[in-house]
Amino acid sequence: MVQLSNDCFAFGGKLMTIDEALTLIAARVQAVEGDERLPLADCDNRILVSPLHAPLPLPLFANSAVDGYALRGADLPQDEARSFPVTGRVQAGSAAYPIRPGAAMRIFTGAPMPQGADTVFMQEDVRLEPDGSVTLPAGLKPGANMRPAGEDIAQGALAIPGGRRLRPQHVALAAALGMTHLTQ
Numbered sequence: 001m002v003q004l005s006n007d008c009f010a011f012g013g014k015l016m017t018i019d020e021a022l023t024l025i026a027a028r029v030q031a032v033e034g035d036e037r038l039p040l041a042d043c044d045n046r047i048l049v050s051p052l053h054a055p056l057p058l059p060l061f062a063n064s065a066v067d068g069y070a071l072r073g074a075d076l077p078q079d080e081a082r083s084f085p086v087t088g089r090v091q092a093g094s095a096a097y098p099i100r101p102g103a104a105m106r107i108f109t110g111a112p113m114p115q116g117a118d119t120v121f122m123q124e125d126v127r128l129e130p131d132g133s134v135t136l137p138a139g140l141k142p143g144a145n146m147r148p149a150g151e152d153i154a155q156g157a158l159a160i161p162g163g164r165r166l167r168p169q170h171v172a173l174a175a176a177l178g179m180t181h182l183t184q
Contacts, residue, residue: 036184040175043166046184051162054177057150061096062113066145069104069126069134070117073142081127083135090114104134113146120145153177 016024035049064070071084084104090096096112099105104121105114113120119142127135153159159177160170166182174182 037181038184039181040171040179043171043174043182043184044168046166046182048160048162048164048166048170049183051158052160052174052177052179052182054153054155054157054159056178057155058152058176059147059149062118062146062148063092064090064107064109064111064113064120064145065147066120066122067108068106068120068123068145069136070099070107070114070120070146071104071136072099072101072116073118075102076119076140076142077136077138079138081135081137083129083133085133088114104136118143118146 086106087100087103089106090111091108092110094111096114099114099117107120119140121136121140122145125137129135159173
């Protein structure tokens with residue numbers, strides 16, 4: 001077998017002791033004293049001093065997980081498809097308003113759930129009628145395709161533990177929680 005000229009396992013010199021290594025580290029590494037409050041843009045690869053508890057829930061409000069039609073769970077078709085008048089349209093970024101019993105509302109991904117609605121039919125699963133109503137199939141369970149407030153992180157829950165080295169995903173989470181600075 002050919003001997004490599006730079007074989008790390010072929011080292012024949014004297015090994016450094018643990019005490020020598022610790023002395024070398026202590027001489028070359030300075031301990032960090034105090035802490036800094038930094039803007040999120042400067043937090044990557046820094047160590048978070050204290051745990052970050054969610055000041056608000058994520059998502060902040062109940063919203064649709066899909067594009068489709070929202071309605072009240074009490075109105076869900078049970079044994080066969082049923083038609084509903086479409087009484088409104090809710091887009092992401094708009095305000096939620098109440099839904100009438102026996103009606104459906106057009107809703108888009110991320111839009112707030114209409115007050116009283118708790119279920120969303122995917123647009124691919126419905127049939128639009130010529131009169132503007134929508135026919136919804138039977139069998140969907142209440143709460144389907146809806147993300148409740150706090151589903152990802154409840155308000156007050158531990159979001160990032162103290163002592164954690166912050167990576168981009170942690171900084172993004174802090175931003176989603178409304179933070180603009182973190183203490184390092």
